[in-house]
Amino acid sequence: MKRGKNATIIGCSDLFERFTRHIAKDKGLSPGSIHRYKGCLSHVRRSLDVDADLVDQRRAGNFASILRETVSDRTAKEYLWLLESCWNWAKDKYRLADSNPWQGLAAKIRPHSTQKVKPFTEGEVIEILEAFKSDRHYRHYYPMVCFLFGSGCRFGEAAALQWKHLSQGFSTAWIGETISRGHHRRTTKTGKAREVVLSPGLAGLLAQVYDRRSPKPDDLVFPAPHGGSMSDQLFRKRAWKTILDRLGIDYRKPYSTRHTAVSHALANGANPLMVATQAGHNPAILYKSYASVIENRSIFVEFS
Numbered sequence: 001m002k003r004g005k006n007a008t009i010i011g012c013s014d015l016f017e018r019f020t021r022h023i024a025k026d027k028g029l030s031p032g033s034i035h036r037y038k039g040c041l042s043h044v045r046r047s048l049d050v051d052a053d054l055v056d057q058r059r060a061g062n063f064a065s066i067l068r069e070t071v072s073d074r075t076a077k078e079y080l081w082l083l084e085s086c087w088n089w090a091k092d093k094y095r096l097a098d099s100n101p102w103q104g105l106a107a108k109i110r111p112h113s114t115q116k117v118k119p120f121t122e123g124e125v126i127e128i129l130e131a132f133k134s135d136r137h138y139r140h141y142y143p144m145v146c147f148l149f150g151s152g153c154r155f156g157e158a159a160a161l162q163w164k165h166l167s168q169g170f171s172t173a174w175i176g177e178t179i180s181r182g183h184h185r186r187t188t189k190t191g192k193a194r195e196v197v198l199s200p201g202l203a204g205l206l207a208q209v210y211d212r213r214s215p216k217p218d219d220l221v222f223p224a225p226h227g228g229s230m231s232d233q234l235f236r237k238r239a240w241k242t243i244l245d246r247l248g249i250d251y252r253k254p255y256s257t258r259h260t261a262v263s264h265a266l267a268n269g270a271n272p273l274m275v276a277t278q279a280g281h282n283p284a285i286l287y288k289s290y291a292s293v294i295e296n297r298s299i300f301v302e303f304s
Contacts, residue, residue, distance in 0.1 A: 008053075016041050043071075084106065119259050144222040162220060171203050175280065192280070236254055
């Protein structure tokens with residue numbers, strides 16, 4: 001590939017670092033996003049050690065192939081999107097060629113079909129809750145795990161919950177924020193707030209916790225054992241995996257508590273639209289993902 005006229009000579013890794021600093025300054029980056037940018041940069045340094053204006057479709061395609069051999073399809077797509085954005089940003093600034101060699105590469109990746117994660121059975125849920133409640137090391141997490149199974153909330157949403165977000169009597173919870181990697185607070189995944197109606201049993205548990213702690217309105221409902229926000233990674237690696245291993249239950253990520261809550265609600269005859277609203281699900285996606293769980297019954301009135 002010929003160099004563009006008056007092109008700036010800059011290496012790919014140097015270009016991507018400048019792009020990252022630009023995005024961080026212009027839009028701000030969450031810890032999770034920073035992790036993705038750093039991950040992409042490490043692969044660029046290893047496998048794309050050329051000047052940016054020399055990257056053509058062949059080089060970009062080869063790099064995409066290397067990515068697919070070393071990271072998941074989802075991560076490969078994310079990295080290729082970042083590189084496409086980087087080259088679009090740098091086109092005029094560094095006089096790169098008008099055609100973007102990364103354009104369309106992410107769309108060509110078709111993730112392999114994966115087996116759907118099974119929800120926990122009612123018996124497994126009871127076992128898990130009892131194990132957390134009785135364990136001297138991990139009983140601190142018991143109210144949090146009860147809330148996850150009983151509300152269908154995402155882990156970060158539960159971790160961000162403050163006492164001021166609960167109604168008087170603890171019958172409802174306002175879900176409008178999430179915490180990423182234990183400290184970065186932002187809006188929910190969908191960008192929308194919602195109200196979740198809590199069961200009497202869950203409301204009673206929260207009332208007990210409140211009476212025991214006498215917290216302030218801004219205090220976290222489910223703090224980490226030593227204070228501060230709870231980290232999903234630490235919880236998963238230490239408490240969650242340990243409990244499941246001990247019980248001999250097939251491992252599923254903590255996110256499966258949400259899948260379990262939604263699946264059992266639908267199987268129990270709950271209105272799918274109400275479930276979607278309270279779980280913060282897109283109704284169309286819920287119908288597609290849980291079609292086999294939704295009870296198939298006539299909706300028409302029988303006149304005879």
